[in-house]
Amino acid sequence: MSNSEMQTPTPGQPIPMPPNFQVKWADPRDSKLTWMSSPQFKTSISPLIYAVISAFLVGGNAGFEGAGLPFEIRIERINTYPYMGMVPKAAPPDVVIKGMGLLNRAAPGVFKMMMGKVGAGMSKQQEAALNPIIERFDAYWNDELLPEIKQHIAYFESSDLRGMSLDQLRAHLSETLKRVERMAALHGVIMPMLYAMSQFEELYCELFEGATTLDALRLTQGFDNKTMEGDRALWRLSRAARSIPDVSEILSKRAAGEIIPALEKSAASQQFLADLHKWLAYYGQRLNSVFALDQPSWIEDPTPVIQNLQAYISMPNLRPEMEPAALAAEREKAVAEARAKLAGYPQPIVARFETLLKAAQVATVVHEDHNFWIDQRLFYHVQRVIMEFGGRLAQAGTLDAANDVLYLTPNELQKGQDISMKRLVQDRKTEMEHFSKVTPPPMLGTAPAFEMTDGGSMVRAMFKGEMSPAPTGNSEMNKVKGLPGSAGVTRGTARVIHSLAEAGKLQPGDVLVAIATEPPWTPLFATASAIVTDSGGVLSHSAVVAREYRIPAVVGTGNATATFKDGQLLEVDGNAGIVRVVSENEESDAINLQSAIENRKSNEPALVG
């Protein structure tokens, strides 16, 4: 039995720890909390990455407070794995929690009613905090948050890392972590953002009988955002590449790793190369994954970009720049229809609808733009600071390699020479090596005495985002049921992708199957025929971007990556939220596959010339 399949722990009781994952709690009170492993961090993390994530999560608590949520998130690195704990701000006494747990088992009906009341009370608190923000959400984001976010990025851009002394770098590292915390507070915009989108779709579905969440979200689509802007610019580069025979030749014949050197040697490719570098300088300020501080950024290693370009040039007809117009036309039609239906409704309903529509439209843009500025750019700069530090220490012989800096804590880095860094690094590598062979249990500490059945409208909104609770009922070998993420039905070959390093295997028309797609992955959406994820809800990044790309998506399946295998022909039904295997072998269904690719392009005229 693996640790992840441990039996369900008894509510309110200590969770038994597997022999290979014993925990020594630094503070015994921590053992009373429930600690959950996060689906985003399934692997061990090094102490310095933990420090950055921790600073980000601590700062993020400001967002919870601003949303009227009565708890804080804590993160602990337990046996090298990150675990998150929810700490109630005003914890009811143990005896009350125990009582509620007992009540839940003895009289579930009464418990449900009580929790309903608690939920309604919490909802009120959240709504009181969030309604004033979403009523002016455009100004809140564009005038209040974004300028400060850009200032922090400008600070990092203007920092001359090379010119700093080691002491200056130490100070700069502390300053960086402080700014990470502050940026995390600004990142709290995701609370009103999710709330606005969630409230809007809930109201829409209430008002219009038979309407689905996806119908509602059509009214928010087709506004340009940084993700689509960057992806479109990359696509334009691919069109330029197609028109220059030398570039086209290099991109289609060579391996991704050889492309840049080959372009550098080709006289006819210089303009294209300059444009590519220009793209990278602006849009390439990202890591392969938000906290992938141990990996090079796209500027340092543009392989993911090159792979995308290679896929794009093999697709003559794909025109992502056409999507916004179509989406906007669809959107305006749906908005006009909704307004006509509401013409005879009481004014408070019309006013609420308009407020939420506007807020949800802005929120859909913020959904991507906050990623661009914070999740991608901020951590690109953090990585540069850390690597500069590592490089210096390696140069000075304090470390064996620049990357070893990741195995130290910020405190140890502040101390300088008086500790044996190489030894610490070695110990931690050994520890991580040991635990990399252990499956971390999904839950540690004390099992929750009871589950919140309704945490209020903000909690509902959060569950529609990245932290959507995954269904557990999927047990079929060749079919999964998830949530409709983006409308449409299509077929394509499954490609299970765990990290951007594997993205090269995604061919045009394939179905991208992933635990969750991360913000840097979006150029892949132009080549994929559909998106299927294990985690996330209708407001998750994968679903939002799939809608902008007008490709079907099924999200929050729980086990798509475990169920499907590369090469299977899948049918993705984004309306029903169902994905099934049509055939085990792609070759035998080459015709089907071809038609799937054609489907993907069917609305677009053939490229002339």
Added chain:
Amino acid sequence: MNLLWLGDPKSFDVALVGGKAANLSRLARLYHRVPDGFSLPVTVMAEVHPLDLRDEITAAISDLMNCHRLPDFIAAVRSSAVDEDGATASFAGQHETYLNIVGADAIIQAVMRCWESARSEHALDYRRKQGLSIERPQIAVLVQQLVAADVSAVVFSANPITGNRDEIMINASWGLGESIVGGTVRPDTFIVRKSDLAITQRAIAVKQRMTVSAPGGTREVEVPRFLRTQASLNDEQVIEMAKLALTLEVTMEHPVDVECAYAGDELYLLQCRPITTLK
């Protein structure tokens, strides 16, 4: 001239336009913001087929649109028995009400249905039982601008439950008045003391249903959750309605029940009749 405008002194005649239109005409004259419109009097409805009134109705609608600068004329078309709203028998609902009727053609259709329903077996049977004449159906039709009500209310100038004549009771809920009148929604209840217009009771209900305009008529729908438990009237609006009911009670010299509605900030008077069942 077959039509009588609301507010025209000729329209004060109950025997001609029916109790409702006569009342509203007087009220429109006295103060009150009554949605504009016209009556097809009893004499006309008894003698002339509605289709023969086509030109006149069309011209009247056009006048109303010009006068009130309306892009469309959205009407409530109601038939009114001449005996209705008399002091002894109250039979509201016996005849027809058509809401959200847009444009002259649709209004003429609605008038025709009123004309037919007055001749229905059901209507005649009722009149027979009440000892009323069945020789010629005594109905008039009222064509009136439909107020896009945000909140509708029924106001009783005496408490109809306790019989207390010192207090005013207001039932109010979202949307058009049909859900309150038809009893499909539990409305908010406000009690106002007449002596000092103090609000002595506020019972905010969970208002599940509301009637809204829909193409060709009205539709009863769910009230969205965020609005269900919100008070449908603020204190200022409660007092304004109470004052209206008080004035009307004085005018009618009898305790009254009043149908009224807010559209935006404007309070419209839609209906007023004596309370016939008061203890």
